[in-house]
Amino acid sequence: MAQRKSGHVTLLDISQACGCSVSTVSIVLAEAPLSQKIASETREKVRAMAQRLGYHPDAFARSLRMQRSQTIGVLAYDLSDPYCMPIAAGIQAGLEPAQYLPLLMDARSRRGLFDSYLQMILERRAEGVIIIASWILDETDLLADLEKNHVPIIIVSRDLTGRGVSSILVDNDAGGWLAMRHLLELGHRRIAVIRGPEQLFDSAPRWAGVQRAAAACGVQLDPQLAYQLQGSDDPVSSFEGGQACVERLVKAGRSFSAVLAFDDLAALGAMRGLYEAGLQVPRDCSVVGFDDVLPASVSTPSITTIRQPLNQMGQLAATWMLEGVKTRERGRVSKLRVHKAQPELVVRSSTAKAASRAMRIKPSERS
DSSP states (O other): OOOOOSSSOHHHHHHEEEEEEEEHHHHHTTTOOOGGGSSSHHHHHHHHHHHHHHHOOHHHHHHHHTOOOOOEEEESOOOOOOOOHHHHHHHHHHHGGGGGGGEEEOOTTOOOHHHHHHHHHHHOOOEEEEEEEOOOGGOOOOHHHHTTTTOOOOEESSSSSGGOEEEEOOHHHHHHHHHHHHHHHTOOOOOEEOOOOTTTTTTHHHHHHHHHHHHTTOOOOGGGGEEEOOOOOHHHHHHHHHHHHHHHHHHOOOOEEEEEOSSHHHHHHHHHHHHHHOOOOTTTTTOOSSSHHHHHHSSSOOEEEEEEOOOHHHHHHHHHHHHHHHHHHTTTOOOOOEEEEEEEEEEEETTOOOOOOOOEEEEGOOO
16 A cells, blocks of 8 residues: 555555445445445455554544534643642543543743734634633633634633633632631741742732631731741742741741641642751641642641642533533523632641740751
């Protein structure tokens, strides 16, 4: 057989190998009703040859005939962030039963790349777009292009219902409240808080929940124990910020018995800073994170954290997307929806009851 230009086995290749027409091969392999009028010997010959040559149906040609791509664009702000992968896995699991192909793209927190991928999604006629969001969404106008083309959009981790986009996110206020309440119930009162970057949507409601829990217990948070992470394109910056926070507090000789971190990476950074100061977690200081990404459960000690149901949020996004595609096929407009997933406190080894006094580390005492 001559070398094919495309490299893929075609219906023509099978017809030439079997000595029958292309239409006969097409009818047999499509298992169309007319195939029953073709001799059983011919049908078996065609199927056997297709298997021997390694034939697979041309989904691109089928999509052109049906004017459907059977694909969903999935755009993540940064797949190197362990927060994104469970969501992406949930989306894939949700799309699989409907035989939709997720086109997973990683914007790597770069505005230009984010915009470029959104354009590619439109050009390739994806039937919908799921975005694992970040602050870069505030800077792009391409979402309007998606809406003008009647492409269903679902946002995970942001609330963009104000812009007419269905959104799935965790209840950050409730999560902040759970984290602070846990430390307060353990007897901690001098609690260092690592707040999220001001640009991130999650930061303000999470901090509000922390303050609400403290106020309910009559505890005044010390502003000298509060530290705010700086916005950065690098997901490692959260770890570095957590470490820097503890180093600054130790250097200043502040007394504290616990650290409440914005996310698990910041909590890991805080534990690194405590370790380098010669302190043990949780004996000398308790640490709480947020998200429950994989490193939180496998670190030593494992981190007490607030779990976001990331995989389930991804699966829900896929379910909403498939419903949105069907709604569009009927010529209707999808109902605007928002879902706030409930967070869960996961207690591990990084927290313990407070000692009788909060530790005070002086600069001269650091190792």
